[in-house]
Amino acid sequence: MWEKVSTALNESASRIVVTVVRQMPGFVALLLSLLLSVIIAVIVRLAIRRMLRGIGLDEWLARSGVADVPELGPANRPTEWVARVLFWLIILAGFLVGLAAFDSTLTSRLMLDLFSYMPDVLAAILIIVAGKIVARYVERSILIGSVNMNINLARPLSLGVKWLVLITTAAMALDHLGIGRRIVYLAYGIVLGGIVLALALAVGLGSKELVSRSIEQQSKQPKREETFHHL
Amino acid sequence: MSELITAHQSIEPAEAAKGADIVFGVPNCDSWETIQSAADAISGAVNAINPSLKTVLVYSDAVRDARALASSSVGQPLLLPSSMLPLGRLRTPIEGLNNAQRALFLIGRNLEGSACIVFGSEPANITTQSCHRLIEPLMNQRFDLVMPCYSRxxxxxxxxxxLIYPLIRALYGKRVRYPIAMDFGFSSRLIQRYVQPDARNGTSSGDGPPIWIVTDAVRAGLRICQTYLSAPVHATRDPTELSTVLAQVVGALFTDLEHHASFWQKVRGSQPLPTFGKPVPVKEESGAVDAHPMIESFQLGVRNLSELWGKFLPPTTLLEMKKLHRMPPDAFHMADEWWARIVYDFALANHLHVMSRDHLLGALTPLYLAWVASFALESQRTAGFNLEQRIERLCLAFESQKPYLQSRWRWPDRFNP
Known part of the structure; x- marks a missing residue:
């Protein structure tokens, strides 16, 4: 009886040891892969940061008005964000390579799913970033242009266009990710249609006086130009 | 009957014009009659100074008239068509001026001319006296650049x-009354300088006016003078929207001062230039002017753009603008010192790339209108208002505030709005 128990325990222990020993190279490979990926990620992060500072990405974005770089603070500048994203992508790649050492089929499947979805995620991120940049630029352009054209509703107009761009961006990003497509189409259609209808009603019914006043102002403008010559 | 002048036919006068003493450019003359009138005025002025001077009159080849070919009579300038477009056919006078100047610099160099004179204003203003006043300082007194003084x-x-005159005067230290001139003359030394590939040192802005002509001559220490032209220049209707014109002009000026910071930071005060002739009296229109639309534009700007201005204007300036916003229209007054500081803050914001250049320059319009409204109301309130004295006071304010720009330019981090 005792012999049988001892044999069973020995077999069980040896099975565990064998399993652990069998998994050990994979585990070491995972650690090594992670270590190597961290080293590469740090080097790439430093190089990218240096290169982007060298070409003046932050200054270019500030100059072109797409990002309010001075307001973002040193830790949130576009250069830092690009370096940070690349850093974590390399570490993720290292982790996946390490996982492959345990079970290549599981990792392959995981990798396949992840990589097939990755372009959509990247495209969605790009759409959101580009949409935010465009929305900000358009908002400022409309605000300044409207003020210079003496339009009293300059701020609501610029905010309306900004949110229109942002809503379109969000709808496009969700469509790329394949999340709630029908709901997104429907919601976007309702929102956009609602805005157009509201504007049509506002201009057609509620803003008769506003329109007539602005036409009146425009007809007065040449008088002012006769008195003041700027050039 | 008129005939077309072909490219082949235009080679001959170009050869004959080589070694001209003075090359005249009349980009605004768009008919044979105006060219002939300009030629008469030029020959009258040249004969009074030195009849042996060889002169060439460059006009736009868009004026296709066969009479131009047979006009090189004795005592008259030789007529030479060039590819510059008449100013009236271009979108804006600034674009036309750039186009004409580019063409004339090259023609002046190719003809090896001793001096070049550009008449960009109305053909009616090309009189014998105006020609004489531009030629004389160049040929007899050896000035390198003759700028005009207009009676306006x-x-x-x-x-x-x-904006332009006070800013250039305060920064570059020379009192050039009309730095963006339609009519001016320059020597062969300047022709050679301007045709160099690096002459503009990157300061040329495609749509902007050629401000660099004056600033380059000042930096090079060349001899500059001014002369009153005989006829007053009448303003025509502004060709494009105010904000567009302002952005073009101020943008070109900011680019220029960006490139020459090391020069203007050393300049202290300003010196008058030798000025010839006397201003022609101009009759001011009587009656009240309506500054209210401009005050309303400013108030709209304060309501909507304060947040944007806050990115580069100091809090004290913003506070002052808010006070101005609440002022009753009759008491509306923007102090010159504040206006000078605002212009300097915009120049600095452009230098620091605080935001898109288009947005920055667009945001200046309401503030500029506030200054114009204040100026208009002051001119009405003041008995015996004298324009030149008023502009002189403004220029002194720009000069007194220059250390503010210098310190902020050198140490921008010390101040963070």
């Missing part, structure tokens, strides 16, 4: 009076 009404050339 108080509400004409407001961008020049309120």
């Amino acid at each position: 009404k108080r509400f004409e050339g407001l961008i020049n009076n309120g």
Whole structure:
């Protein structure tokens, strides 16, 4: 009886040891892969940061008005964000390579799913970033242009266009990710249609006086130009 | 009957024009009659100074008239068509001026001319006396650049009076009354300088006016003078929207001062230039002017753009603008010192790339209109208002505030709005 128990325990222990020993190279490979990926990620992060500072990405974005770089603070500048994203992508790649050492089929499947979805995620991120940049630029352009054209509703107009761009961006990003497509189409259609209808009603019914006043102002403008010559 | 002048036919006068003493450019003459009138005025002025001078009159080849070919009579300038477009056929006078100047620099160099004179204003203003006043300092007194002084009404050339002249004077130290001129003359030394590939040192802005002509001559220490032209220049209707014109002009100026910071930071005060002739009296229109639309534009700007201005204007300036916003229209007054500081803050924001250049320059318009409104109301309130004295006071304010720009330019981090 005792012999049988001892044999069973020995077999069980040896099975565990064998399993652990069998998994050990994979585990070491995972650690090594992670270590190597961290080293590469740090080097790439430093190089990218240096290169982007060298070409003046932050200054270019500030100059072109797409990002309010001075307001973002040193830790949130576009250069830092690009370096940070690349850093974590390399570490993720290292982790996946390490996982492959345990079970290549599981990792392959995981990798396949992840990589097939990755372009959509990247495209969605790009759409959101580009949409935010465009929305900000358009908002400022409309605000300044409207003020210079003496339009009293300059701020609501610029905010309306900004949110229109942002809503379109969000709808496009969700469509790329394949999340709630029908709901997104429907919601976007309702929102956009609602805005157009509201504007049509506002201009057609509620803003008769506003329109007539602005036409009146425009007809007065040449008088002012006769008195003041700027050039 | 008129015939077309072909490219082949235009080679001959170009050869004959080589070694001209003075090359005249008349980009605004768009008919044979105006060219002939300009030629008469030029020959009258040249004969009074030195009849042996060889002169060439460059006109736009868009004027296709066979009479131009047979006109090189004795005592008259030789007529030479060039590819510059008449100013009236271009989108804006600034674009036309750039186009004409580019063409004339090259023609002046190719003809090996001793001096070059550009008449960009109305053909009616090309008189014998005006020609004489531009030629004489170049040929007899050896000046390198002759700039014009125009006799204008108080509400004409407001961008020049309120911004360009005071700013260039304060920064570069020379009192060039009309730095963006339609009519001016320059020597062969300047021709050679301007045709160099690096002459503009990157300061040329495609749509902007050629401000660099004056600033380059000042930096090179060349001899500059001014002369009053005989006829007053009448303002025509501004060709494009105010914000567009302001952005073009101020943008070109900011680019220029960006490139020459090391020069203007060393300049202290300003010196008058030798000035010839006397101003022609101009009759001011009587009656009240309506500054309210401009005050309303400013108030709209304060309500909507304060947040944007706050990115580069100091809090004290913003506070002052808010006070101004609440002022009753009759008491509306923007102090010159504040206006000078605002212009300097915009120049600094452009230098620091605080935001898109288009947005920055667009955001200046309401503030500029506030200064114009203040100027207009002051001119009405003040008995015996003298334009030149008023502009002189503004220029002194720009000069007194220059250390503010210098310190902020050198140490921008010390101040963070």
